[in-house]
Amino acid sequence: MTTYPVRDSATMLRRNLKRMLRYPSMTVTLVAMPVIFLLLFVFILGETLGAGINGGGRAAYANYVAPAIIMMTVMSTVQGTAISVAMDMTEGIITRFRTMHIARVSVLTGHVIGSVLQAMLAVGIVTLVALAVGFRPTAGPLEWLATAGFLTVLAFAFVWLCVALGLAAGTVETASNTPMVLVLLPFLGSGFVPTDSMPAAVRWFAEYQPFTPIIEALRGLLTDAPVGNTVWIALAWCAVIALGGYLWSKRLFDRAS
Amino acid sequence: MKGAPAIAVTALRKSFGKHTVLDGIDLHVPPGSVFSLLGANGAGKTTTVKIMSTLLAADAGEVRVAGHDPVRAPDAVRAAIGVTGQFSAVDKLLTGEENLRLMADLHHLGRAEGRRTTTDLLARFGLTEAARKPASAYSGGMLRRLDLAMTLAGSPQVIFLDEPTTGLDPRSRRDMWQIVRDLVAGGVTIFLTTQYLEEADELADRIAVLDHGRIVAEGTAEELKRRIPGGHVRLTFAAPQDLEAARQALPEAVPDPDTLALRVPNDGSMRALKTLIDRLDDRAVEVDELSVHTPDLDDVFLALTGQPT
Ligand SMILES: Nc1ncnc2c1ncn2[C@@H]1O[C@H](COP(=O)(O)OP(=O)(O)OP(=O)(O)O)[C@@H](O)[C@H]1O
Ligand SMILES: [Mg+2]
Secondary structure, eight states: OOOOHHHHHHHHHHHHHHHHHHSHHHHHHHHHHHHHHHHIIIIIIHHHHHHHHHSOOHHHHHHHHHHHHHHHHHHHHHHHHHHHHHHHHHHSHHHHHHTSSSOTTHHHHHHHHHHHHHHHHHHHHHHHHHHHTTOOOOOOHHHHHHHHHHHHHHHHHHHHHHHHHHHHHSSHHHHHHTTHHHHHGGGGTTTSSOGGGSOHHHHHHHHHSTHHHHHHHHHHHHSSSOOTTHHHHHHHHHHHHHHHHHHHHHHHHHHOO | OTTSOSEEEEEEEEEETTEEEEEEEEEEEOTTOEEEEEOOTTSSHHHHHHHHTTSSOOSEEEEEETTBOTTTSHHHHHHHEEEEOSSOOSOTTSBHHHHHHHHHHHTTOOHHHHHHHHHHHHHHTTOTTTTTSBGGGOOHHHHHHHHHHHHHTTOOSEEEEESTTTTOOHHHHHHHHHHHHHHHHTTOEEEEEESOHHHHHHHOSEEEEEETTEEEEEEOHHHHHHTSSOOEEEEEOSSHHHHHHHHHHOTTOEEETTTTEEEEEOOOOHHHHHHHHHHHHHTTOOOSEEEEEOOOHHHHHHHHHSSOO
């Protein structure tokens, strides 16, 4: 029997956008966290960290940390996806969807597309705040475009992972805790300080974990930091995470009753 | 499809680990009828509904819903059914109207038709006034009605209602019964589970009693009542010595604890009543009050499952 995945996904997307509007405190919280981190790092720690990293001050550190905060914004929003997916699962409407003749995957794609849009909105807000507190990117129009594309890919990949985490969580409580890793891992990478200042074991981990190339790629795109092949490594990580998250989600979704 | 059963189940089995929930059940539901599956808590009603509505795979047995196998042709089954589960399946963050529009969209009704269906259903289920309120603000009865309205948005042929009135007050329960009767008048098939004998008696053309994984009885309410040995006559007495005298006259009687009363097995026919009264007269027993009880479904359930509901 024919299904209409695009049409059903659009319907589910409308549902998710409505839910986000109806429950704005979630979006606000998700945007507020990176903004607070940004202000904390730039105004409280910026002077010292800036001096330690490149002999600059607060302004130099703002340039260093802003790309990491922008990435953190994406992670913070996708964390919200895990929560809303887990919430859905407990609400019972998903059970109704399962008894209906609709394209099954649309339940998940609705969440994914909604969250990617939410993430881009949040990134826009955080970027404006970053600019206001002294972030001075050197990116031209083309680089900005590339950055937007890169962040979309990043959000898309991690949203799928978070959909799976939300499905696997069982409770809303768990769903709000497990993806915390995504917000904390950048600290064990080059997000806030360069990795060469870290103890050997941590440095080794930092160099090989996905967030380091992702942050370096963003820095390369937005500022005059060297890009190298970090963009490609980051995109490869995204592809792996997206595929893994998608397959895991699909399995969990098909199996749950 | 005319005349073919709406639901046909043979030798259905389902276990969770070592716990056998359905131990070979057969069900046959003709189109356009109301079938009620009656069972106590944990009898396996929801499990049965889940299997028929493609949510759960059976371990063994044949299942056909609207002519299709829920495992091999789940989408064909889903296209034919509507399910109102035991637990509310509405989006609490959306309004009643938005929930119904969501259903209309998922059934691919056009814009105009979707709007019309939504308006109609809101009116039919008394939700027009609350249409713009979020479902989280609805009362239990309103939620249940919205839930059922959502089930009907796709005009299903076969409707599953899993304990549709559990937790509702008597008035909401009656409203729900009326809704179900109206649906049947429209020609759909309804498979309803309930713990309430009264509900099955009120609504169902046929009733099956599920107990310990098996169908222990099946038939119309009348047929089930006939399977019970009979009703009883209740005798009440003014004084303990009358009661004692009656007990001697009627050794088959069962005393009612706490009260001065006896239950005497009796089918309630004129002949049986006359015999009973003659036996009491012979011993000159004073009876304060006599009432005849024909068996109701509670007696059926008690007799069939060995436990009251
Ligand atoms: N997923 C599951 N895993 C393990 N056991 C289960 C599962 N689902 C149901 N059961 C068990 O199967 C039995 C039947 O459950 P079911 O929900 O079908 O009963 P029910 O007749 O609907 O009861 P109720 O009137 O309480 O709704 C119960 O003992 C229940 O604990
Ligand atoms: Mg149940």
